[in-house]
Amino acid sequence: MDDTKNEFNKSMGEESSFLKEIVEKNITRKLIPKGMSWFGCMGGISLVAFLVQTITGIFLMFYFIPGTKEAVASIQHITHHVPFGWFIQRIHAVGPHIMIGMVIGHMVRIFFKGIYRHPRELHWVSGSCLFILTLLMYYTGNLLSVGNMHELFATRVSYLYAVHVAVIPAIIGLFMGMHFFMIRKTGIYEPL
Amino acid sequence: MKDYTQGRTPEMLEPFFPNEMFRYIIVSCFLLVVECIAVFFLPLPFSLIEKPASVPWFGLPFYELHKYLQNDFLLIVIMVFCALFLVSWPFLENALRYNPKDKLSLKRIPAKMNE
Numbered sequence: 001m002d003d004t005k006n007e008f009n010k011s012m013g014e015e016s017s018f019l020k021e022i023v024e025k026n027i028t029r030k031l032i033p034k035g036m037s038w039f040g041c042m043g044g045i046s047l048v049a050f051l052v053q054t055i056t057g058i059f060l061m062f063y064f065i066p067g068t069k070e071a072v073a074s075i076q077h078i079t080h081h082v083p084f085g086w087f088i089q090r091i092h093a094v095g096p097h098i099m100i101g102m103v104i105g106h107m108v109r110i111f112f113k114g115i116y117r118h119p120r121e122l123h124w125v126s127g128s129c130l131f132i133l134t135l136l137m138y139y140t141g142n143l144l145s146v147g148n149m150h151e152l153f154a155t156r157v158s159y160l161y162a163v164h165v166a167v168i169p170a171i172i173g174l175f176m177g178m179h180f181f182m183i184r185k186t187g188i189y190e191p192l
Numbered sequence: 193m194k195d196y197t198q199g200r201t202p203e204m205l206e207p208f209f210p211n212e213m214f215r216y217i218i219v220s221c222f223l224l225v226v227e228c229i230a231v232f233f234l235p236l237p238f239s240l241i242e243k244p245a246s247v248p249w250f251g252l253p254f255y256e257l258h259k260y261l262q263n264d265f266l267l268i269v270i271m272v273f274c275a276l277f278l279v280s281w282p283f284l285e286n287a288l289r290y291n292p293k294d295k296l297s298l299k300r301i302p303a304k305m306n307e
């Protein structure tokens with residue numbers, strides 16, 4: 001009995017020192033080159049904007065009904081009856097404009113500084129796929145709130161909903177993983 | 193993972209935590225403030241606007257093109273080509289600069305010319 005307990009404590013100790021090492025290596029003891037530009041934060045802001053969309057999107061899922069007739073009514077319900085629903089809904093509706101602006105800013109910086117060149121071609125490929133996926137998110141999200149106003153899409157609200165909340169976010173997650181993995185691999189681009 | 197300390201003196205380095213972390217926190221707060229301001233200054237209509245009719249600012253070039261072409265299929269083909277062009281740009285640039293007489297151009301163009 002005591003033995004298993006000791007084993008347990010020992011492995012916990014190992015675990016925490018392992019975690020500590022990871023934290024020290026990647027955060028507290030990590031050194032980076034001096035004089036990074038504020039514009040280098042643009043990719044990070046895109047990420048934060050995406051996280052804001054995800055959090056508000058999950059809140060919207062609690063009340064949104066992906067039906068032909070119900071979609072628009074449920075958004076009306078969110079904005080007028082759910083406490084702070086209007087705020088969450090509005091953030092989710094204006095957020096994409098700001099996010100897409102930030103992503104375009106990030107892309108333009110990388111384009112004009114020529115950072116996409118060797119060895120960072122695949123950063124550009126994964127990044128531009130992320131850009132296209134973000135635009136698709138905007139498109140599908142907008143059609144969700146159209147509901148029965150546009151008969152062409154009216155019957156497909158539930159499919160659009162699945163694509164907007166599950167399919168594209170999953171693909172985005174995959175591409176973000178690739179994007180960040182490659183950035184860590186080559187390191188950030190620094191001016192001479 | 194890349195080690196930034198390689199080939200650098202301590203004066204050329206700074207800690208990630210708290211310096212860089214702090215910068216990211218500042219810009220994240222800035223983003224949240226901008227989003228809140230946008231929410232308060234963009235009008236909230238009581239009836240929903242008809243979405244397909246209202247084009248977002250980043251859709252305007254394609255909207256103008258669509259008005260000019262009057263053809264859905266062609267527009268989609270052009271959009272797909274634009275997407276492919278964007279995704280493959282780093283490789284296209286190499287191909288465009290390729291010059292068989294110049295041996296150096298066989299090499300991929302590095303981000304920094306003296307790399």
Ligand code: HEM
Binds near residue numbers: 043050107131
């Ligand atoms: C949802 C969209 C995106 C997110 C969240 C994102 C995120 C990031 C982050 C956090 C970085 C690291 C530092 C920095 O900001 O420079 C980065 C770097 C980079 N991104 Fe993105 N990105 C996105 C879209 C794009 C797009 C559209 C492109 C280009 C077409 C792109 C190309 C790159 C490249 C080449 C780097 C390396 C920069 C360097 O080495 O300094 N990314 N990205």
Ligand code: HEM
Binds near residue numbers: 053141
């Ligand atoms: C890149 C990220 C995203 C973008 C650009 C985006 C964009 C949009 C847009 C433009 C709308 C229409 C809002 C309106 O005008 O009323 C919308 C609606 C919606 N989105 Fe997203 N979204 C994103 C991520 C997510 C995620 C991750 C979820 C869920 C987990 C989500 C769930 C919803 C729901 C439930 C609606 C319908 C409610 C409503 O229209 O207010 N979204 N989205």
